[in-house]
Amino acid sequence: MAGLHKSEFKNPVVNWIDTRMPVFTMMNKEYAVFPTPKNFNYFWNFGALATVTLMVMIATGIFLAMNYTPDSTMAFDSVERIMRDVNYGWLLRYAHANGASMFFIVVYIHIFRGLYYGSYKTPRELLWMIGVVILLLMMATAFMGYVLPWGQMSFWGATVITNLFSAFPLVGNAIVTWLWGGFAVGDPTLHRFFSLHYLLPFVLVGVVFFHVIALHITGSNNPLGIDVKSPQDTLPFHPYYTIKDSVGLCVFFMVWALFVFFAPNFFGDPDNYIPANPLQTPSEIVPEWYFLPYYAILRSVPNKLGGVCMMFGSILVLFVLPWLDTSPVRSAKFRPIYRGLFWVHVLACIALGFVGAHRPEGLWVVLGRVATTYYFLHFLVLLPIIGKLERPLPLPESISRPVVPRGGGPLPGGATAKPMEKP
Amino acid sequence: MSVTAPTHGSGHPHGVDQGKRDFLKLVTGSAAVIGVGAIAWPLIDSMNPSADVLALSSVEVDLTPVPEGQGITVAWRGKPIFVRHRTAKETKEAEDVKLSELIEPQPDSDRVKPGHSQWIVVIGICTHLGCIPLGNKPTDPRGDWGGWFCPCHGSQYDTSGRVRHGPAPLNLYLPPYAFESDSKIKIG
Ligand code: HEM
Numbered sequence: 001m002a003g004l005h006k007s008e009f010k011n012p013v014v015n016w017i018d019t020r021m022p023v024f025t026m027m028n029k030e031y032a033v034f035p036t037p038k039n040f041n042y043f044w045n046f047g048a049l050a051t052v053t054l055m056v057m058i059a060t061g062i063f064l065a066m067n068y069t070p071d072s073t074m075a076f077d078s079v080e081r082i083m084r085d086v087n088y089g090w091l092l093r094y095a096h097a098n099g100a101s102m103f104f105i106v107v108y109i110h111i112f113r114g115l116y117y118g119s120y121k122t123p124r125e126l127l128w129m130i131g132v133v134i135l136l137l138m139m140a141t142a143f144m145g146y147v148l149p150w151g152q153m154s155f156w157g158a159t160v161i162t163n164l165f166s167a168f169p170l171v172g173n174a175i176v177t178w179l180w181g182g183f184a185v186g187d188p189t190l191h192r193f194f195s196l197h198y199l200l201p202f203v204l205v206g207v208v209f210f211h212v213i214a215l216h217i218t219g220s221n222n223p224l225g226i227d228v229k230s231p232q233d234t235l236p237f238h239p240y241y242t243i244k245d246s247v248g249l250c251v252f253f254m255v256w257a258l259f260v261f262f263a264p265n266f267f268g269d270p271d272n273y274i275p276a277n278p279l280q281t282p283s284e285i286v287p288e289w290y291f292l293p294y295y296a297i298l299r300s301v302p303n304k305l306g307g308v309c310m311m312f313g314s315i316l317v318l319f320v321l322p323w324l325d326t327s328p329v330r331s332a333k334f335r336p337i338y339r340g341l342f343w344v345h346v347l348a349c350i351a352l353g354f355v356g357a358h359r360p361e362g363l364w365v366v367l368g369r370v371a372t373t374y375y376f377l378h379f380l381v382l383l384p385i386i387g388k389l390e391r392p393l394p395l396p397e398s399i400s401r402p403v404v405p406r407g408g409g410p411l412p413g414g415a416t417a418k419p420m421e422k423p
Numbered sequence: 424m425s426v427t428a429p430t431h432g433s434g435h436p437h438g439v440d441q442g443k444r445d446f447l448k449l450v451t452g453s454a455a456v457i458g459v460g461a462i463a464w465p466l467i468d469s470m471n472p473s474a475d476v477l478a479l480s481s482v483e484v485d486l487t488p489v490p491e492g493q494g495i496t497v498a499w500r501g502k503p504i505f506v507r508h509r510t511a512k513e514t515k516e517a518e519d520v521k522l523s524e525l526i527e528p529q530p531d532s533d534r535v536k537p538g539h540s541q542w543i544v545v546i547g548i549c550t551h552l553g554c555i556p557l558g559n560k561p562t563d564p565r566g567d568w569g570g571w572f573c574p575c576h577g578s579q580y581d582t583s584g585r586v587r588h589g590p591a592p593l594n595l596y597l598p599p600y601a602f603e604s605d606s607k608i609k610i611g
């Protein structure tokens with residue numbers, strides 16, 4: 001029969017469905033037998049961790065929304081009611097609030113993993129760019145979520161961030177008024193932020209889906225950064241990596257739980273337990289920690305429009321990274337100069353984080369400018385140049401070679417040592 | 424999984440200790456199920472009535488302003504409670520009914536508090552599909568048995584709140600309540 005799928009599943013019900021809609025074949029192909037490089041380290045857990053975090057955020061968010069009221073006169077009290085009166089409301093809220101921090105920790109590690117092992121290089125450019133879109137969507141989602149409890153930080157954070165758009169010449173003020181739905185952050189702003197905060201995570205699910213499609217076409221990168229050359233270089237995803245991911249997931253949940261149960265307000269700002277007051281700004285406005293580096297870049301530039309452009313530019317530059325890095329070698333393991341620069345870049349980002357948390361005075365200003373300069377220098381100047389100058393270390397012949405001593409064959413205990421096959 | 428025999432690198436293809444492997448799968452699987460259950464329970468329980476909803480669960484009602492033959496409606500947990508001051512004739516009718524005539528037989532004495540038989544207190548929700556029966560206001564129709572009449576599908580209740588004419592299958596429910604004094608009750 002034309003068009004029907006020839007299913008290999010034995011279970012008659014599964015086979016019947018699979019013949020008409022081959023989702024079982026697809027899941028089997030993409031998540032069970034999917035050939036995966038056999039030399040992953042634990043940094044390859046973080047994509048799975050991010051996916052699970054997104055699902056937990058959606059689940060806790062949906063249940064929070066059942067008790068949350070997006071109205072400027074009631075939002076703060078509704079969150080307090082969640083904390084005090086709703087069964088396990090405190091748990092839902094703390095899991096969600098700390099989950100946002102966990103999400104960013106996981107995704108930042110995931111991104112730096114990609115930077116270190118060259119996962120953005122051909123043929124994975126599109127996969128990488130979709131990842132940058134995910135980062136932007138996450139930031140928008142988290143920013144609007146933080147406004148919802150309608151405390152002092154919510155209100156003034158929203159005011160400061162939306163005012164960034166006023167830097168654009170001519171249309172700036174019109175854009176800001178449009179974002180607010182009024183002439184200051186207020187009730188209309190809160191309503192639309194809640195609507196979008198509910199929407200964007202589902203958009204994220206869709207974009208993550210594209211991310212995974214792209215991944216499964218190119219296949220995963222690996223710590224050596226060299227291509228898979230034969231089936232001996234791979235393992236089926238299940239059970240090898242389902243188990244490895246599960247181990248990481250258990251550890252990750254323990255860390256998350258540690259914060260939820262023992263330091264639930266560690267990442268939070270005490271000012272956000274004061275109801276929003278449009279007539280009084282708190283003495284110090286600090287964004288959530290995951291926005292601090294961008295905030296530092298913004299304040300390091302003495303010009304308003306320049307600062308805003310540099311801040312957005314610090315993320316947009318990631319879109320063109322695959323074409324800025326001219327070295328054909330992926331893994332920093334074999335790039336002695338890049339490896340050094342990578343760590344300088346990590347330091348610069350951490351420094352920017354600290355700068356963002358302090359008043360722009362004295363040494364902090366200097367440090368902020370140095371780190372900002374390095375950030376852009378790294379991507380725009382150093383990467384294009386050292387790709388040409390650097391002499392990479394000799395690359396291994398295949399993934400199997402350094403993993404299995406005098407390698408080439410299947411894992412120890414394998415029945416037959418097959419000769420190298422071409423895929 | 425029926426088609427997932429990995430073609431290479433699968434560890435020990437011969438001499439697998441199947442019993443041990445099944446045991447490990449069972450333990451891992453159960454731990455995962457318990458874990459997911461433990462995470463799901465707080466989500467589910469958050470939909471149950473919250474502490475502030477439960478805190479509204481008792482009300483006091485002053486009976487002095489209710490004249491004989493009339494009733495009032497008070498809200499308890501978001502539901503209407505009918506409090507009716509029966510006339511001596513109505514009370515006697517409710518007490519004298521033959522139980523065999525009733526759809527859900529129950530003596531009137533089981534539905535009022537001893538010593539306060541002139542007061543009938545019921546949850547004002549029709550046991551058919553949940554409408555609020557008429558009859559608590561003097562201008563309302565009270566049906567052929569002088570109690571309440573449900574406008575939705577025509578159920579009728581007597582002065583003890585017992586169903587006398589379908590489609591409702593059961594008598595009006597009684598809320599938990601007690602007399603705090605002769606002229607005051609506490610519901611809930
Ligand atoms: C990408 C996933 C998500 C992220 C990063 C995120 C982030 C946040 C953040 C940072 C807060 C403020 C927490 C606080 O300080 O109280 C928040 C609050 C909130 N979020 Fe989300 N969220 C996500 C998904 C969702 C979803 C899918 C929903 C609803 C369907 C939701 C509903 C809420 C509600 C109702 C609040 C206000 C209650 C509260 O403040 O805890 N969130 N979110």
Ligand code: FES
Pocket residue numbers: 549550551552553554573574575576577578589590591
């Ligand atoms: S609901 Fe009262 S008769 Fe149907």
